[in-house]
Amino acid sequence: MTSVKLPPLDLSPALIEAAKVSKAWPFEEARKLLKRIEGRDPSRPVLFETGYGPSGLPHIGTFGEVARTTMVRTAFRVLTGDRIPTRLLCFSDDLDGMRKIPENVPDRAALEPYLHKPLTAVPNPFGGDHKSFGDHNNAMLRRFLDHFGFEYEFASATEYYRSGRFDEVLLRAAGKYQDIMDVMLPTLGAERQATYSPFLPISPTTGRVLYVPMKAVDAKAGTVTFEDEDGTETTLPVTGGNVKLQWKPDFGMRWAALDVDFEMFGKDHLTNAPIYDRICEILGGKAPEHFVYELFLDENGEKISKSKGNGLTIDEWLTYASPESLALYMFNKPRTAKKLYFDVIPKAVDEYVTFATRYPSMSVEQQLANPAWHIHSGNPPEVDVPVSFAMLLNLVSASNAENKDVLWAFISRHVPGVTAESHPKLDELVGYAIRYFDDFVKPTKVFHAPDDVELAALKTLDATLAELPTDADGNTIQDAVLDVARPIERYQDEKKKGPDGGPGVSVSWFNALYRLLLGQERGPRFGSFVALYGIPETRALIAKAISGELVSGNA
Structure with a gap:
């Protein structure tokens, strides 16, 4: 068992009443669980279980089960006034035989003699202190769960079978x-x-x-x-x-042996759920409440597999973004299939910041629907991040920043009084942005040479920016950038109305600026970007685009 304690909860009457009718999916599941235990001894703990198959390296879907189950557990604690004890058991099926050698392990040939032996009897191909392949993968899972701060108990099938607990x-x-x-x-x-x-x-x-x-x-x-x-x-x-x-009877046996009250699993188990339930009942147990979630897909739309190693690993996500952003990804639409690859990270980061920032000003009912409440088990921290992750990525792109100091020089100028020390969460995002840009954005950057229309537009934009005060805010700059495009037929949008009643400006104008100046197809609100990057620096970037210097850098 970990030494982490369950966090205290706000159990005010107003919050408990709001929880009884909240439409957030963890509360809906918690209310089902509450009905299940009606009339039961309230001193008997309610057992939440998650399963882990350590046949391959842990992937984010494994973490998702624990995160989502914890969200239901927290909702249940609120509904009961935290008067009924709860436990969360993370169960590893590590007595399973290794039926095939995972593709993402070193020296696969060395594991061939151990095919069909229990995973805890297969040597650890990664070296280190862990005796077996199963032990290594179990440790990887526990390391992340501990890093995130989950309160849980870890259980090994090898230990439970051999100790006589089953x-x-x-x-x-x-x-x-x-x-x-x-x-x-x-x-x-x-x-x-x-x-x-x-x-x-x-x-x-x-x-x-x-x-x-x-x-x-x-x-x-x-x-x-x-x-x-x-x-x-x-x-x-x-x-x-x-x-x-066998794995299907094992599901039901485990539920019966441990008196499991709640377990969620992926859609690939849906057709087998009645089998698990029936075997549990045959063995004298009561089948737990289920929650079936959709599976994660890789960028090609294929199911993520531990043995294939496709999709994101836990460590990969945490290299480029915070645990909170990952938890948000797990909270949103769990019954909808979602692609899980590197492109989803920036959006998840900024969405988390938005939810956490808005939380304090919300009503109780709104707070219980806010993902930040569920991510932080009812205790969201104060978050103050004045620059978005998307903006940071583009700032790295324009400045070619290789360290935090370069980015902070821009940030401190744009947002006076904000420092790495005063805003540690923003400083964290600065580090993530540099790593993400280097590994995923920089290799794909392709600057476009301006055609005649774009060349003239860039020259006009440069002259327009030159007339603005160097400390102009983002809105002022955005208006000026729009004014440059209004008379250019290519960038007019008849479906939009300009301030003079004429055509509005098409998004193609900003797409052109991103391609010409940043070497990317998309970008942030351009006026805000210029305000952060600096008008003189943006004019220097425009000069490089006009001269062809940016395009020559493609090679």
């Missing part, structure tokens, strides 16, 4: 063997039916997890008999970690 229910499974088979066999093809068993013995000769039919199941003795890999008829007790259950 023995009672495993003996029950031996007694209900045929009932479990009656649930499972109709879900399988004819070939699989012929060899299927819910019990997977671990070979005493090879140490592998065996997918073999049972010759006999002795419920009274609590044993199974099967043919080992060397052809020997072997009998093992179902207790003590000598066997484990």
